[in-house]
Amino acid sequence: xxxxxxxxxxxxxxxxxxxxxxxxxxxxxxxxxxxxxxxxxxxxxxxxxxxxxxxxxxxxxxxxxxxxxxxxxxxxxxxxxxxxxxxxxxxxxxxxxxxxxxxxxxxxxxxxxxxxxxxxxxxxxxxxxxxxxxxxxxxxxxxxxxxxxxxxxxxxxxxxxxxxxxxxxxxxxxxxxxxxxxxxxxxxxxxxxxxxxxxxxxxxxxxxxxxx
Numbered sequence: 001x002x003x004x005x006x007x008x009x010x011x012x013x014x015x016x017x018x019x020x021x022x023x024x025x026x027x028x029x030x031x032x033x034x035x036x037x038x039x040x041x042x043x044x045x046x047x048x049x050x051x052x053x054x055x056x057x058x059x060x061x062x063x064x065x066x067x068x069x070x071x072x073x074x075x076x077x078x079x080x081x082x083x084x085x086x087x088x089x090x091x092x093x094x095x096x097x098x099x100x101x102x103x104x105x106x107x108x109x110x111x112x113x114x115x116x117x118x119x120x121x122x123x124x125x126x127x128x129x130x131x132x133x134x135x136x137x138x139x140x141x142x143x144x145x146x147x148x149x150x151x152x153x154x155x156x157x158x159x160x161x162x163x164x165x166x167x168x169x170x171x172x173x174x175x176x177x178x179x180x181x182x183x184x185x186x187x188x189x190x191x192x193x194x195x196x197x198x199x200x201x202x203x204x205x206x207x208x209x210x211x212x
Contacts, residue, residue, distance in 0.1 A: 001148050007193060008135050008152030014190035015084060015127040016048075018160035019179055022167040024122065028113055029167075041164035043114040048123035049157040056132035056153060057146075063133065070137045074201030077134035081194035084127045088187025091180050123160065134197060 029037050063073060132153065139145035163170065203210045 001144065004139075004145050004148045005152050008149045009155060010186065010189050011081070011131045011135060011193050012052075012128065012153050012156040013159070014088065014186040015081065015125070015131045016052075016123050016156055016160060017183075018156065018163045019182055021118065021122045021160065022163040022170060023176075023179060025113075025118065025164050026167040026171045037167075038165055040112065040114045040118070041161060041167075044118035044123065045157050045161040045164065047115060047119035048128075048160075049153070051120070051124040052128055052132050052153055052157075053150065055129045056136045056150060059129070059133035060136050070140075071201045071204040073134060073137050074197045074204070076201075077130045077137075078194045078197030078199075078201065080127060080130045081134075081190055081197065085187045085191035085194055088183050088190065091183060118164075138197075138200075 025037075025041070029040070032040075060070075060073075132149075135149045136146060139149055199208065199210060202208045
């Protein structure tokens with residue numbers, strides 16, 4: 001269970017990106033009152049957490065209806081996570097914040113940024129949704145493993161909320177360099193998890209053999 005918890009926490013932390021979200025949140029709310037920032041942060045994490053929970057719990061049954069195997073999910077999910085990990089390792093700004101230029105321009109003009117861009121696509125983006133489905137598939141119907149994955153998601157969302165609430169102070173304390181270092185560290189860990197997911201998918205259909 002400890003291995004599942006650590007893997008789930010690392011995967012969700014890397015794909016949700018609490019540090020990057022906090023940086024963007026600070027840039028979007030420079031003159032906003034603390035109480036208003038707190039309300040937006042709470043609403044955004046609640047919405048994103050609910051969406052990711054739905055994908056984690058019900059994404060696999062939906063894929064079953066579509067005829068998608070666990071092996072295909074593991075392989076495809078691993079590829080998606082690997083691409084995200086590579087962007088994190090090389091610290092590409094547009095990938096780190098997960099916003100296109102039109103999305104960024106729209107976000108700058110919105111009064112309420114809780115739903116867009118914070119909840120989606122920053123926190124509950126395609127990578128995080130894919131990660132939830134993949135981690136649930138790896139639980140393979142084990143209720144305790146699935147509960148551990150959900151617990152890891154809740155822990156990451158709690159960390160995300162804390163970072164959003166402290167985003168302005170953290171921005172001043174740790175600076176851009178430390179944020180990029182942290183992003184690269186989690187990118188490397190996510191890359192390893194992504195490659196292992198692809199290996200597991202290929203091994204389950206007999207393409208490769210994994211040592212026991």
